[in-house]
Amino acid sequence: MVFTSWAFFRFFLVVLAGLTLAPSRAYRQLVILVASAYFYAYWKPGYLLLLAAPSLIDYVCAIRIEDTDNAMVRRRWLVVSLVTNLGLLAYFKYTNFFIGSVSALLGVQPRHLDITLPVGISFFTFKTLSYTIDVYRREIKTCRSLWQYAMFVAYFPELVAGPIVRASVFLPQLGRSLTPSWPRTMVGLQVVLLGVTKKLVIADRLSIFADAVFARPNTYSPLTVASAVVAYSLQIYCDFSGYSDIAIGVSKIIGFDLPENFNMPYSATSITEFWHRWHITLSQWLRDYLYIPLGGNRKGKWRSYVNLLATMLLGGLWHGASWTFVFWGLLHGVGLIVHKLWRNKAVDRPSPFHGVVGWLVTYAFVCVTWVFFRAPDFGTAMVIVRKLAGLSSGGTELVYAPLFVLLPVIVLAHVLGKVAAQRARVPGATPRRVSAPGWAERFYAPFNSPFAIKPSKAAGLYVLLPLPGFAGSLVLTMWLVGVFLFAVLNTTPFIYFQF
Numbered sequence: 306m307v308f309t310s311w312a313f314f315r316f317f318l319v320v321l322a323g324l325t326l327a328p329s330r331a332y333r334q335l336v337i338l339v340a341s342a343y344f345y346a347y348w349k350p351g352y353l354l355l356l357a358a359p360s361l362i363d364y365v366c367a368i369r370i371e372d373t374d375n376a377m378v379r380r381r382w383l384v385v386s387l388v389t390n391l392g393l394l395a396y397f398k399y400t401n402f403f404i405g406s407v408s409a410l411l412g413v414q415p416r417h418l419d420i421t422l423p424v425g426i427s428f429f430t431f432k433t434l435s436y437t438i439d440v441y442r443r444e445i446k447t448c449r450s451l452w453q454y455a456m457f458v459a460y461f462p463e464l465v466a467g468p469i470v471r472a473s474v475f476l477p478q479l480g481r482s483l484t485p486s487w488p489r490t491m492v493g494l495q496v497v498l499l500g501v502t503k504k505l506v507i508a509d510r511l512s513i514f515a516d517a518v519f520a521r522p523n524t525y526s527p528l529t530v531a532s533a534v535v536a537y538s539l540q541i542y543c544d545f546s547g548y549s550d551i552a553i554g555v556s557k558i559i560g561f562d563l564p565e566n567f568n569m570p571y572s573a574t575s576i577t578e579f580w581h582r583w584h585i586t587l588s589q590w591l592r593d594y595l596y597i598p599l600g601g602n603r604k605g606k607w608r609s610y611v612n613l614l615a616t617m618l619l620g621g622l623w624h625g626a627s628w629t630f631v632f633w634g635l636l637h638g639v640g641l642i643v644h645k646l647w648r649n650k651a652v653d654r655p656s657p658f659h660g661v662v663g664w665l666v667t668y669a670f671v672c673v674t675w676v677f678f679r680a681p682d683f684g685t686a687m688v689i690v691r692k693l694a695g696l697s698s699g700g701t702e703l704v705y706a707p708l709f710v711l712l713p714v715i716v717l718a719h720v721l722g723k724v725a726a727q728r729a730r731v732p733g734a735t736p737r738r739v740s741a742p743g744w745a746e747r748f749y750a751p752f753n754s755p756f757a758i759k760p761s762k763a764a765g766l767y768v769l770l771p772l773p774g775f776a777g778s779l780v781l782t783m784w785l786v787g788v789f790l791f792a793v794l795n796t797t798p799f800i801y802f803q804f
Contacts, residue, residue, distance in 0.1 A: 306344055306347045306348065307797075307798055307799070308500070308501075308504075308548065308551045308552075308555075308799070309501055309504055309505055309551075312347075316340070316343075316344070317555065319340075320336065320337070320340045320559075321485055321558070323336040323340070324336055324337075324483060324484065324485055324559065325484070325485060330481075330482055330483060333482075333483040333484065334452065334453065334456055334479065334483065335452065337456055337460065337461075337483070337559070338452055338455055338456045338459065340461060341456065341459035341460055341461040341464065342459060344461035344464065345425075345459060345461070345464060345465075348424055349421070349423070349424075352421075352423045355393065355397075355423050355426075356423075356429065356458065356459060357455075359389050359390050359393060359430075359433060360433060360454070360455055360458040360459070361451075362385065362386065362389050363386050363389070363390070363433045363436060363437050363458075364448075364451060364454050364455075366382045366383070366385050366386040366437055367386075367436060367437050367440040367447045367448075368447050368449070369382040370382045370383060370437070370440050370441050370447075371440055371446070371447045379441060383437060383438070383441045386433075386434070386437040387434065387437075390430050390433055390434050391430070391434075393426070393430070394426055394427065394430045396420070397420055397421075397422055397423055397426055398422055398426065398427070398626050399622075399626050400418055400420060401415075401417045401418060401420060401626065402626035402627065404416065404417060404418070405417065406628075424465045424802050425464055425465030425466060425802070427623055427624075428463075428464070428465060428466060428467050428469055429458060429459075429464060429465075431469050431587075431590055431623075432457075432458065432469055432470060432471070433458055434594070435469070435471050435472065435590060435593075435594060436457075436471070436472040438594055439471070439472060439473060444473065445472055445473050445476075448472065448476055453476070453479055456479075457470075457472055457475050457476055460475065460561075462551075462552040462553075462555045462556045462559075462563070463552045463556070463563055465802060466545070466548045466549075466552075466799055466801040466802060467548075467549060467552070467566060467584070467586060467587070467801070468549055468552065468553070468563050468564050468565075468566040468585075468586040469586040469587055469590055470563055470564060470586070474563075474564055475561070478560075478561050478562065481560045481561070482560065483559060483560040483561075484560065485558055485559065485560070486560075489557050489558060489560065490557075490558050492554075492557055493554040493555065493556070493557030493558035494554065494558070495554070496550050496551075496553055496554030496557060497550065497551050497554030497555060497558075498554075498784060498785070498788070499547075499550050499554075500546075500547040500548065500549070500550030500551035500552075500553075500554060501547070501551065501788060501792075502547075502784075502788055503543035503544070503546060503547030503550065504543065504544060504547035504548070504551075504799070505788060505792035505793055506711075506787075506788055506791050506792050506793075507539065507540070507543040507547075507711055507714075507715070508539075508540045508541075508543040508544035508547060508800075509544075509792070509793035509795075509797055510707050510711070510791070510793050511536040511537070511539055511540040511543075511707065511708060511711070512540050512544075512793075512797070513793070514532075514533055514536050514703075514705040514707070514708060515533050515536045515537040515540055515679070517533075518530055518532075518533030518703075519533065519537070519679055519680060519681075519685070519689070522685060522688045522689045522692060523688050523697075523700065524700055524701055525692075525700040525701050525702075525703060526692075526698075526699065526700040526701060526702045526703075527692045527693065527695060527697070527698060527700070528702065529700065529701065529702055529703045529704075530689055530692040530693065530700075531692070531693055532703075532704075532705060532708060533705075534672050534673075534675065534676060534689065534693065535672060535708070536705065536708050537675055537679050538571070538668075538671065538672050538675050539708075539711070539712075539715060540800075541675065541678075541679075541800055542567070542570065542571065543715075544799055544800045544801075545567070545584070545799070545800060545801050546566065546567040547799075548799045548801065549566040549567060553565075553566075564585070564586055565585055566584060566585050566586050567582065567583065567584070567585065568581075568582040568585065569582060569719050569722050569723065570582035570583035571668060571671075571719070572664070572719055572723065573664070573667050574660050574663035574664045574667060575644050575648075575663055575667055576637065576640040576641055576644050576667055576670060576671070577641060577644050577645070577648075578667075579667055579671060580637070580641070587620070587623075591616050591619075591620050592616075595615075595616050595619060596612055596613065596616040599612040599615060599616070600612050610642045610645070613638055613641055613642060613645075614635070614638040614639070614642065615638075616638070617634045617635065617637045617638030617641065618631060618634045618635055618638060619634070620634050620637075621633045621634020621635065621637070622634065624678070628683070629677045629678070629680060629681075629682065629683060629686060630677075630678065632677050632683075633674055633675075633677045633678045636673075636674045636677065637674060640670055640674075673690070673693065676689045676690060676693075
């Protein structure tokens, strides 16, 4: 069920009705659990068992780990959890990849198995793994309620494409009433509308151009190919962050605060900063459960580089069962190492010029690496790289007008977000109301509306529009009309559904 479909709209209205009519918090939790099960079963009912079986195993493993002080027993139950989750992930996602790779080495024709990849398996596997590992580390207490644990695993807004929500963030919020309220609904609707705008107006519009060029890059000119690479960089950002925005906004309406997953990554001035802003919950997961256990930076500088490279290689493999994804992860690992080596020799106080150069180099590097992420194979990727490098000329010159119309909109949105983020760090500012710059204060003052909101430590910063009153209703109406007029009407799955 795609967030931007009418089916989801009707489904969510039923969920809200159920939450409103439920007589107690326990019943509202049950409404969410049943809705989550239906949401996942809507895609393929049989695979609901794939979600339930490892969840039940992890539930038991976590209790057994917490109830004993015997280190060997604790490790055994942790291994059961790891083998179950990673085994299922390996079978469904990597079996045919392994068969194909071995067959290629042996020079024989591969015989692929008929395996359907369960949607979102990479996301909910990492979520459940973090739970059992945190219990093993004694960082959290187990959830003794089976249905509350099942609700954590199957929670539908973030089930199939993130953010990757940890039990330490989600489970404490189960004490909330979970009754939809008007203030949270207004904030949630704005975040949802932002995500829908990113997906339907920007991502799906740019995909028309990017898909055509990536399908046959040799037939297009170098400038057209470069434009398509830029278009894809914006497409994947708006597609994935749009999903996260909708998930976060829907959760705000229900009563949960999900963690921030994107923080204007294309404003980064280094590849390290990019990964602090892009797919934040995955970056933090890889850091806490892979990079640090490997030794992090505790065993010397060069060992830390090896750990970093291994982490990014596995991060690339997590994204997809293809050597192009592994190579994408390798490039980012090398980029992170090069940045760390350079940073050790860089000036302490870089000038604005250094910032501009850093931004250009970072964005160019990210765009080039997206080529390997998007291309179906290395042959296609190398055709595009040669076009970008000017080593291959000729081809059709195509100017895709929507790209150049949307670019200023995206830049303006980033500027507004930067201003909001800076004001959020003003000393003395409260978490819920942030001082705005002068021009914004004059614009927002008549409406008595906050400039930005940061509801909790886990949630990110979101710029709000002044919606109260007639003028606010007019702004919202114009926004909705704009989405309706410029949206691509053919509903397409989000890019990260394949992971």
